[in-house]
Amino acid sequence: MTPSKDSPRPAGAGRAPGVEPARRAGRPTTAVLTPAGITAAAIRLIEVQGAEFSMTALGRALGVAPSALYNHVAGRDGLLTLVQDELMGHVDVSGFGTSHVVVALRRWAESYRQVFARHEAMVPIIAVLPVTGSPRTVDMYELVAEHLIAAGFPAADVMPTIVAFESLVFGSAMDTNAPETIFDTSGHPRPTPSFDEARRAQAATGTPSADASFDWGLERLLAGVEAGLPSEA
Amino acid sequence: MTPSKDSPRPAGAGRAPGVEPARRAGRPTTAVLTPAGITAAAIRLIEVQGAEFSMTALGRALGVAPSALYNHVAGRDGLLTLVQDELMGHVDVSGFGTSHVVVALRRWAESYRQVFARHEAMVPIIAVLPVTGSPRTVDMYELVAEHLIAAGFPAADVMPTIVAFESLVFGSAMDTNAPETIFDTSGHPRPTPSFDEARRAQAATGTPSADASFDWGLERLLAGVEAGLPSEA
Numbered sequence A, B: 001m002t003p004s005k006d007s008p009r010p011a012g013a014g015r016a017p018g019v020e021p022a023r024r025a026g027r028p029t030t031a032v033l034t035p036a037g038i039t040a041a042a043i044r045l046i047e048v049q050g051a052e053f054s055m056t057a058l059g060r061a062l063g064v065a066p067s068a069l070y071n072h073v074a075g076r077d078g079l080l081t082l083v084q085d086e087l088m089g090h091v092d093v094s095g096f097g098t099s100h101v102v103v104a105l106r107r108w109a110e111s112y113r114q115v116f117a118r119h120e121a122m123v124p125i126i127a128v129l130p131v132t133g134s135p136r137t138v139d140m141y142e143l144v145a146e147h148l149i150a151a152g153f154p155a156a157d158v159m160p161t162i163v164a165f166e167s168l169v170f171g172s173a174m175d176t177n178a179p180e181t182i183f184d185t186s187g188h189p190r191p192t193p194s195f196d197e198a199r200r201a202q203a204a205t206g207t208p209s210a211d212a213s214f215d216w217g218l219e220r221l222l223a224g225v226e227a228g229l230p231s232e233a
Helices: A037-050 A055-062 A066-070 A075-086 A099-119 A121-124 A135-150 A156-177 A193-204 A208-230 B035-049 B055-062 B068-071 B076-086 B102-116 B120-126 B137-150 B155-176 B193-202 B207-228
Strands: A017-020 A031-033 B019-021 B031-033
Touching: A017 A055, A031 A075, A037 A055, A037 A075, A037 A121, A055 A066, A055 A075, A066 B155, A075 A099, A075 A121, A075 A135, A099 A121, A099 A208, A121 B019, A135 B193, A156 B155, A156 B193, A156 B207, A193 A208, A193 B155, A193 B207, A208 B068, A208 B155, A208 B207, B019 B102, B031 B035, B031 B102, B035 B055, B035 B120, B055 B068, B055 B076, B076 B102, B076 B120, B076 B137, B102 B120, B102 B137, B102 B155, B102 B207, B120 B155, B137 B155, B193 B207
Parallel strands: none
Antiparallel strands: A017 A031, B019 B031
16 A cells, blocks of 8 residues: 555655644754654554564654654654554444444445554554553544443443453454464375365355455344344334 | 473483484494484574574584585475474374363364474474375374374365364464563554453453464364254264
8 A cells, every 4th residue: 555545735846745744934954853753654553563663663754853853753653652542543433323323333344454454563553552642542442332322222232242352353453464474284295175175165155264254253243243232112 | 491391302411413423333433323413403593593594504403514414405495394294293283082071182283282382483484384294294284184084074174174274283383472561552642442441351361362263263163064064963
């Protein structure tokens, strides 16, 4: 994917991405860093290098000293929270309040997986990253919880349900990036007739394995939500 | 956890773990590296440092030069396959053939999650690591596929089902290691009454959130398997 897909404001030409021109026309050579620009640069770096990037590497990518970054973001941890907030802003929650809650959950989970399949290096980080400081993440949880509770879903099951969907989403996002050869059994010392039959039968459906697997799990979780809703009078 | 939990052969006292004594009594000062010993040392290193370890760091932990490791394992990638094989050997597949397939799947998924919750740094690696060269992984897939097909489960759904269970398992293994404060909404600019109610109601059940979330998802996937089995005559 191209970075611009996730960048609502494409970086202007002729300067380092993430560095915005100073607003005052009288100071043409000065560039200013912004948290949004630094976040966008961090996301691009993570796509290439993975989430183990250093602030030094990020500063290098932006053409500034690492100390300049610390004037705008609260260190690497604070920056990861900004990355989380940016990515969560791309998850589609528009179904909540406009569609049946089960339809809204499907759209939410599908787009959630798409966002993190494009940013798989962030998966192990976001999976354990506190939501504190990420307003879009908290708003997302509040919205999903609100509509599950309003639909009559048992309140005690709301968090387990949300987290179970997220676990499937995160696991599937990683699986989406697995190599085609992941199930290659060459060299195995024993025959694998059932595994071979299962792979052949799945391949014959024409649906990519990662999509079929996510769909299979998602439909079962959605059926579980449906079963937890009060039957309509 | 202690490393010995996953090491069937505890390292002997008085020498570096992973280095086994030479078998010939006449050469007391010589130690020999083995693939199993190197694998056990790699697992211990991953528990402490994460999966980004280098062969140099592993050699240092074993008190040998990196080149000595390459005489026994096919580089870092080959070593990760050995780690995968070792960890998969701890997943409980004993239910297949002795219990109903749904009961066997539950035991398999629960132990699978436990193993990777203890080795979460391996999750993003194993999730995309080819099974080639890991006989225990391939045998596990063959066994699960064999019993699903024998129970009358549609062959084309076997791989999607296995992978959906694994996605939930991997996502839940990461969630199990999330900090207690992951859902702390302090500083959020808006009230979150539904999210608060959902968290309170879940906490009141007394079940740890990560366990409740995994169980919720697992029961729904198991219900999906049950629904795919032919009804008994």
